[in-house]
Amino acid sequence: MARRPTIKDIARQAGVSQSAVSFALNDRPGVSTDTRARIRRVAEELGWQPNSAARALSGERSGAVGLVLARPAHTLGVESFFLQLVSGIQEVLAAGRIALLFQVVEDIDAECAVYRRWWAERRVDGVLVVDPRTRDPRPALLEQLALPAVLVGGAGGGAHSSVWADDARAMTRILEHLHALGHRRITHIAGLPGLAHTARRMASLRTEAARLGLGPDRVRSVVTDYSDAEGAAATRRVLAEPEPPTALVYDNDVMAVAGSAVAAELAIPVPDRLSIVAWDDSALCRVTHPRLTALVRDTAAFGRLAAEELLAVLAGGPPRLREAERPRLEPRESTAPPAAAY
The missing domain is CATH 3.40.50.2300 (Response regulator)
Structure with missing residues (x-):
């Protein structure tokens, strides 16, 4: 049966003691340069790798x-x-x-x-x-x-x-874009509320809305778990309101695509009656019709x-x-x- 090569195998193949192998493989003095090179060559030929558990127990890094x-x-x-x-x-x-x-x-x-x-x-x-x-x-x-x-x-x-x-500045850029187009009722379909970046995005949305003279009754955030199911459910709720938003900003690409599908199901054309922005760009955003405006980052x-x-x-x-x-x-x-x- 195949098994992992050991220090003993290397020592036998190289014709040296096990202590010499240990010195060579751990970069310790005690063997000549030629012997060290021969031992390492044999170790490579045998496919030897250090045991991470043993290294950890000896105080070395686990890798x-x-x-x-x-x-x-x-x-x-x-x-x-x-x-x-x-x-x-x-x-x-x-x-x-x-x-x-x-x-x-x-x-x-x-x-x-x-x-x-x-x-x-x-x-x-x-x-x-x-x-x-x-x-x-x-x-x-x-x-x-x-x-x-x-x-x-x-x-x-x-x-x-x-x-x-910089999530805060990115959210400001999104709101500036939508406001310049003429949108005054904007809903942010956010992710998990306890996450720091979600809090930064929501705070930036409120700050920028106030700067633009838009109150919380017109610009707000609705939290979800980032899933397509909750993204779709949140979209249905806000679009059923007496004064629905004219623009939706989603915290990821999956929710944005799900929201676009809900709009199509409700016969609300995008972008004629509803604009959609996705936080993270992906292939989903680029193959959906219409293609989704998105934040692009590497x-x-x-x-x-x-x-x-x-x-x-x-x-x-x-x-x-x-x-x-x-x-x-x-x-x-x-x-x-x-x-x-x-």
Whole structure:
């Protein structure tokens, strides 16, 4: 039966002692340059890899970082954001031959339990923490555990590095665009209310609406769980009101497409009687008819930035706040001036 090669196998093949193999593979003195090179060549030929569990028990790094998503599982399968984020993260980690340990849990308490278990088992060298909360227990826990971390989407501060995007300015740009077209009744179909970036978007919407002279009866936010089902349900509710909005802003592409389908079902033409904006651009936004106006950003680059910052922290770097490239609004056929009679 095939089995993993061991230090003993390498020693036998190279004609040296097991202690010599250990010295060579761990970059310790005690063997000559030629012997070290021969041992490493044999190890590569045999396909030997270090045992991460043994390395962790010896106090060395595990060679892995962790990522936990505390969201309802049914909301992840259709949303492209996390797939693109993880692809960017993985691109950086793979170049450094670092593994990504990934887990989905139901809530924040379960996520904290995972961090405690990973710390106790020395499973990861650090973690990427996504979806920062307005009241977030995770930074304090990670500081207590002395587990290096980078907050992805956090506003910075404290003992941990953060990478973030300017959600407030992006929301301002959306509202400016819709207001310039003549929209005065605008509803934001938001995501999960406890997330820090959702709070920033909602606060920015209120601030910009007030600056433009639009009260909360005309510009407001409605929270959902990011799913297409809740996005569609929220769309039905607001469009059934006596004075429905003339423009809808959705916190992701999936809800925007679902909202567009609801409008078609209700015989409300887009954009003649209803304008639609999606927060994150994707292929869904570009193949839907009409194509959806959307915020365009390089989510994979955001993931790369987060992974690079975590590697910098693991190398001993200080906590930093790093801003990703600001999203830009891409106007398409789903936004237009509202009909005068609507």
